[in-house]
Structure formats: structure tokens, C-alpha cells
Amino acid sequence: MFEESITVLVFLLIFLGFGLWLQDTFLNVSARMLDVHQSVPVLMLGLAVIVTLIPGKFDLSVSGVATLTTFAVVGLTVKNELPFPVAVGAAVAVGLGVGLINGVLVEYLNVNAFIATLGTGAICTGLAAVYSNGAYLGATPGTPDMPTWFRNFGTFVNKPPVAIVWVMIVLAVVGAFFVVDRFRPAAWSKTRWLVAKSAMFVSVILVLQFVTLLSTWVAQVSWMLLMLLLVALTMAVLLQYTTFGRQLQAIGSNRSAAALAGVRVRRQVVKSFVLGGFLAALAGISIAASQGSASPDVASAFLLPAFAAAFLSTVVFSDGRFTVGGTIIGGVFVVWVGIGLIVGGLPSTWTNVINGGVLIGAVSLSTAVRRRRT
């Protein structure tokens, strides 16, 4: 349990340090949740890449897909004056379609996943540029705009009813309550473990409530964050508690053994690419919602942070596997470390340097701890 939590502990210590140093400028719930809100596309892309990383494939096309879908949502409504649902439908279709192409290229034409998705990603980014003549696309007076509810969905100030958020948090906690059973020490009886586990959960929740004021955080959850939570919960169940998810894990661990155990390896990997494409399209739609427009190459800067979040998930409460929860938590923590330094006076041009450093630091720390223990 210690090895799995060490990175999280270090992150929390860093935040504690920031809190002591920067006081209220860092410990500002609304501002920190705004950071998370703005990272929704990146986190969504992080989820998109872990779907294919689990069976051992890199999908570099997700940022291209996100860019193209942003242009599809904005452009089809604004430029082509199509009904908004059609535009969203087209965006989702683009995501699914590119995912399918990736899957077929990788599994049936045996193209290296790196190369295939690098290619399709470039094509998507390029098509977006061709479509918009390489220019910014957005509503201008006289053209139809995307519906108000969609724009509201993308802003931070519009909040969903708090009750919904609480329901989802309760769901997530209940889920986590069962997931941690994996860590039960073999010598412990069921009762002893149950007591210990409940005590731990209650204390964590109490700490969250009274030290970090959980309820004020919850009140700051925006519609887009709620969507991210919903997607993340669905994905967590999908990857752990469905045949598809289990088979993906098996493929990633030992492909030929999976085939011999009756897994239809190719079909499942293709499905994972399609799912990755779908999530990338959701990321693109979130960008359209939050920015209200599409600028060239809008998502390309998100690719590396998305992969960073995905790889951080292997060391956040995890023994080396890609997890949904870890991707979200890891992604958010990286953003906060960067923001903390920027709030503390570092120029914002340093963001990528910090991201890279945090990724390497976290993964190597956790690896070193694990090696020392075994």
C-alpha cells in the first residue's frame, strides 16, 4: 500500500508547502477548481490514451482527432449553418471513424501503432486546417452560433445542482471501497480488514471535509467537470468490470497468452481504438464548448500532458497499471504543481518544463521505492 501511495503523499506535501508559502493565493478553492475545469480536455485525452495503452498500443492521433472535432462542432454550425445536433453527431462520427481506421491499420494491416496513429493524427490536424483555410473559426454577427446551453455547459460559472455531484462522489467512494480489497494483507481476517478499511475511509473523508473543506470543492464542480466525472466512472467500471476491459488488460500483459485463452485479440484492440477515438471526440467537443470557437492546432499542445497524465496513473495508487482514477488525479496534480509555481512568481512559459520534470520525478520516485521494497 505504501509503494502505491508514495507519489500521492509527495504531491500532497508539495501542496502543503505551496499552502504555507503562498497562503490564500494558492489555497483558493474556486481558482484551483477553475484549473481543473480548464484541464478537462487534457484529462479527457488522458482517458482516451489509456484505453489503448492498456492493451499496449500508443494512440498519438487523439490530439488530431480533438482538433478536427472542435472544428467540426464549431464549423458545421457557424460556417455550414447545419443544425447543432448534426454538428455534434458529425464530431462523434469523426472520432469513432478515425478510431476504427487506427484499429484496422494496427491490427489487420499490421502497421506499427506509433506510425499509424502519428499519420492519422497528422491527417486530422491537416484536414481541420484545410477546412478552415488554416484560420480561426468562430461565430460572427450574422452567422448562427452554437446554442446557449452548450456555451453555458462549457463555462466555469454555471454549476450543476450540487446533489448530482454528491451522488457521483458517493458512487465513486463506494466503488473505491470495494476496489481497495485488493490490498488486504493475506494474514488479516475479513472482519479485521473491513473494520480497518472503514476506519480508513471515514478518516480520509473527515480529513477531506474538515481540512480541505470538501463541500466547498464540490460546490465548485462545473457541468464539464461533472461530465468528466461521469465519463471517468463509466470508464473505470468498463475497464475493471466488463469482459472487454479485462480482456484488454490481459492483452496488454501477454498478448499470445490472451489469444490462447480465447480472447479475440484483434477485435478487442480495434474496439479500444474506437473507444479512444470517441473519448478524443468528447475532448474536442469540450474544447468547442469552453472556447466557443476553434483555432488552428487547438489540441496539439494537449497531447504530451495527456500522455503524462496517463503514465502518472501507473504510479498513483497503482502497481504499474494504467488506471482511470490515477489519470485524473495525476493530471490534476501536475497542473496544480505548475500553477503553484506560477502563482509563486515563475513565468508561465515554464509550464512544460515543470510538467516534464514532475512526470519524470514521480515515476522514478515510485519505481525506486518499489525496487527497494522487493
Next chain:
Amino acid sequence: MQDPGSHTLEVDGLRKSFGSNEVLKGINLTIRSGEFIGLMGPNGAGKSTLIKILAGVYQASSGQIRLGGRTLTSLGDTEDVAFIHQDLGLVDALTIAENFALGNPPQRLFGPILNKRAERTSAARALGLVGLDLSVDTLLSDLTPGQKTLVAVARAMDRGARILIVDEATSTLPPRDAQGVILSLAAAAAAGATVVMVTHKLSEILEATSRVLVILDGEMVRDAPTHGLDRAALVEMLMQHESDPHNLDDASHQTRDPVLELRGVHFEDLGPIDLTLNAGEVIGISGLPGSGLHDIALLVNGTLKPHKGEVVESRPRLTRALVPPHRESQGGFGELSIRENMALSALGRWRRLSRVLKPRREELDCARVASELSIKPASIDTTFDILSGGNKQKVIFGRALLLNPDVFVLCEPTRGVDVGTRSEIYRLIRELARGGAAVLVASSDAEDLFSVCDRVALVADGRLQQLRPVSELSTSELELMV
């Protein structure tokens, strides 16, 4: 180095336990220079444990190893001793001479410039020792498997090894190649080297060795000169431990329903193969490595598709489960837990209408099978990687059991499994058949065939021979299968 007595290898009271399981129960041995020893014993008897202790892979629980009077913890670090495994440690993309130079201190002309000529001369001399007539500039990839083995032997001798320990290096070779290797080893022994060869093949023992050692259940039960032994005597030595090979149920005479049939199946060099699996019956097939034994199993499992002929299923949606021949590379998922490893094939049985699995039921079912198989450690959330070989095998067995299929295809079900687990697995296979499943055991271990199968046949020259009831086979026919 000059005194022949300095290479006497003595092993004294060597014991080794893995947990509560004692694998070696006090091995005593004295091997002198120039001897060619054949080391035999069924799988799991302790041969490879003994070799691994000698090589320094494992540490003995107690006992001594002495070489020329010096006490050593292992022979792995002495230049006098070389170990030849199936994995020869040669690089295919390099020439013979370059392979020899790998790991040797470089011979230099001056500065960093290598003395290629000296390397080539010494390589050529070493090839002569094993009777290989090849240019030292030949690429390794152009050699036959047997020649590669000889190159490995020559390299070992070139480095000054006087004791060669050959661990089943011939078992994957085609017969003719194996023959060549054996002859070279015999020549090396005649020239004063000591050779210890682990093998399953009786003919190799009889042809070349000067002395036979038989290990059964961790004890050295026979130590005799080869001279004067014949096949029957060897088989008898190996069969001593067969306490109750034929306590099979008597169901073998009732009529059975065919479940799956191979009709005139061709696959690569195999064929035509005809084979019928019946409900409630255990069929055993055996053969040399490379005979296509496992290909037949994979054809039955449906993993391989026949090039010609057909696989006829008696009913639609016939379910089949496979225990693959290579546990590490084809069987397990190292990073996943025991539960995830076992559940993989049978996930459908815990699926709700919503397609989400029922985790509690899954856990209960996996835990039940794990305890039936007495998998250790008891927690099914343990990572597969850290299990012992026998427990890994049980987990993979458990995966097949959870699926509860109509047909079980079991490849090498007891490979690398200790004696206790072995009998548990045999009991289990009998139970599967009693429960009405059709079972195919494809194993290169004769004990598997004799202990659990109703009818057995050999694969040879791409054909499956006539199936015969195991009770009709005499021990002298067994040696064909070893």
C-alpha cells in the same frame, strides 16, 4: 590443471527445499575426469534443481559441492565447468569466430585494434575439438540446430572447461543432429573431459554414456555403469516409483459419445490426422519435440486452422479450454492477479444483462477453484508473477476449470511441476473425465500418459499412430515414448 584428480566433482548430502516441499533429499555423487554421465529421471524428480544448484541459480539448503577437493558454493563461477542449456547463448547475427570472442578478453594487436587472426585461429582449433568442419566465418544463423549446440560446446571447451554439464540440450534437436552432438560429447569425454548429460532419451544414454544416474523424487536411486544395461533395465529403473499407474476408473469400457473429431486434417508437415475425442475419456498423445504434438493440440482447440481436412464438432458452440505448452510465454499474465488470470476465459459466466460483471460472484468462484487446487499463496489477489512454477500451472489449470468446457486440451500439464502437485493434477484430470468432459493430453512426458490416459498414441513423421488402450502397453513400449 595438469593433475587429472583436480577435476573430480564431489557432491555430498545436497538438500534443497522450496518451502515445505523437499525437492532434493540428500544427493551424493562423485564424478571423475573422463566420465560421461547420463542423468535421468522423470520431470519434477529434481534433476533440474540439482543442475541449477550446481550452476549457482539456486542455493542448496544444506550439503557440499567440491571440485578437485576445494569446497565451492556453486560451479557457476569456475572456468573449469561449463553449462550448456537449450538456450545456448549464441548470437545468430554474428559469425562463429565473433561468437567465440564474445565474453572472452579481447586479443589485441596494439591499442584498441583487435587481433582478428588470433581469434579466428583459436576458434578453428576449438571447432576441431568437437569435430565440426566449418569455416569460422560462417554466420550462426546458417547453422543447423545441432551445429549450433556443438559451437556452444566448442566455445565452452575453448574457454578451458574440463567439465561439461549438458542440460537437455538435445531434447529439441532433430534425431540426426542430436546424434552428432552426442558423438562429439563422447569424443570429448574420451579426450579427458567430464560430461554430465541430462536427457530423457534412453538411446542417448545407451549409446554414449559410461555411467547412469537416476533421480526419483529427489533421491539418487541408481548409480550404475552403462555397460551391461539395456533398454528394459533402464525403463525398469525409471518406473520404480510408479506405485499405482493403473488405478484408473473402470469406465473405460462403456460406450462413449464422440465430442470432437479431426478428419484427415493436414497442417504444415502434419497429416493426415484422424482423431476422435469422446466424452468421459482421456486421450494422450506424445512425441518428440518438433513432431507437431502441440500443433495437434492447438488444432483440436481451434487455435490453429487445418490447411486441409475438417474438425467436426458434435454439437454447435462446443466449448474448449487450453492449457498451453509454454507456461511463461503463453499461459500467464504476469502483472495481473491470480483472480484476473483465472477468470479471463470464463468472464461470460459472471456477466449481468447490463454486461457489467458481478465482482462478488467472480471472486467467490475463483477463490473456490483456487482452494480446490490448493494454490499458494491463498490470497487470489496476489500477482501471478511471484508464484512458483507449480502454482502458475495450477492457476492456468484453474482458468480452464472455471470455463467448464466440453473439451479440455492440456499441453504438458505437469511440466516443471513438483511431485505432489503432479499427482494432484492427475487426480484432477481423472475427475474432469469422470464429469463427462473429453480430455486430450499432449505431453512429451511418458508419465503423464501412463498415469491419466485411457488411450494413447505417438506422433511420428507427421502422423498420429493408432490409439491404444494404455493398459495394453508394456513397459518396453514405454521407452519409445520417453
